[in-house]
Amino acid sequence: MVIVQTLDGEMGVLPGHIPLVAPLDIGPMRIKTGEVERRAAINGGFIEVTGSRVIVLSEAAEMAEEIDVARAKSARQRAEARLEAQQAEIDFARAQAALKRALTRLKVAGHEG
Amino acid sequence: MANTRDIKRRISSVESIGQITKAMEMVAAAKLRRAQASVIASRPYTFLQTQLVSRLQKAGLETSNQLLEPGNGPGAYIVIAGQRGLSGAYNANILRFAQQVVGSGQVIAVGRKAKDFFAKKGQQIIGEYRLKYEAPTYADAVNILKPLIGYFRDGIIGSLHLVYTEFISVLNHRPAVVQLLPITGAVDTADSESYIYEPSPEAVLERLLPRYLTALVFQGLLEAKASEYSAQRTAMKSATDNASEMIEQLTLSYNRARQTAITQEILEVVNGAQALEG
Secondary structure, three states: OEEEEEOOEEEEEOOOOOOEEEEEEEEEEEEEEOOEEEEEEEEEEEEEEOOOOEEEEOOOEEEHHHOOHHHHHHHHHHHHHHHHHOOOHHHHHHHHHHHHHHHHHHHHHOOOO | OOOHHHHHHHHHHHHHHHHHHHHHHHHHHHHHHHHHHHHHHHHHHHHHHHHHHHHHHHOOOOOOOHHHOOOOOOEEEEEEOOOOOOOOOHHHHHHHHHHHHHOOOEEEEEOHHHHHHHHHHOOOEEEEEOOOOOOOOHHHHHHHHHHHHHHHHOOOOOEEEEEEEEEEEOOEEEEEEEEEEOOOOOOOOOOOOOOEEOOOHHHHHHHHHHHHHHHHHHHHHHHHHHHHHHHHHHHHHHHHHHHHHHHHHHHHHHHHHHHHHHHHHHHHHHHHHHHHHO
């Protein structure tokens, strides 16, 4: 089973799912094969489901074990500082996205909060 | 015959040129390895992205998107060339090809060589982008495309093509052109599924199409960069080879000149001695 974060919310895909295309939000992805679960941080993109396979297209994605926790933490601090400074609109949206990315990476890597 | 000191000076200058080209060859080789790895790593993404768009088109969209419709207006071409020379025929090849493809169209020049070339030809340049010398980033592709998608939507340009050098192997690269706008199904896919679009076909296309274009441009940038480094390495290698060949010849003439000078001296000594005896 593959569980992803679409723009409309969390979605789980089991084998034999009907063909589907949906945009993805910044968020974690979980891949369950039997008892094994692998996690990845997805920086937006698309999921394409056909009968037999799932393709996740993302400009940036990291498997849990590849995530640099120290970097994610400093990215979170930078984003939070920028959000507190509250400058122009566009900076705000960008900082929010950056914060979301950092939080997702920390969550996937198992360093929540 | 040139005197020995002149020849010696030339040998040492050719030697130092050879050392520089050798160093540049090594640098280009190292960069090539990295660029080649990123081209290859990025290909599956671009390919699947292309396949997805093609499949969606083949499945028959109930909706349309402006980016799929032929536009009115002049054609525009993104031309990717190098930021600097010293890479053999790389820039000349791509620019010669680009000139034929572009015709009287408008140019978005990526890399200084592209800009200089089309500016000299008096071609209309509607955009200019400088690449940092190191590896291109996804952000470069986003920045190049952003205004152009706007131009297309506003009807300022009617179509958009990408002209770049395709990296086939270390020794083989060739100029290529792909159509970006309006988007056409690029690859033929055997299987066609009818998809469900979440939340709606319009929303999916609106997000998917710009990403697809960005993926194509990014791939083009990576291919061009790897081709440039490989051309540069080849050029520097042949320069280094030429330098060592030249050194060999110069050493030969140096030895000959030295021999002649010694013979000359001996002759003078012998003649002098004979004159004293006589």
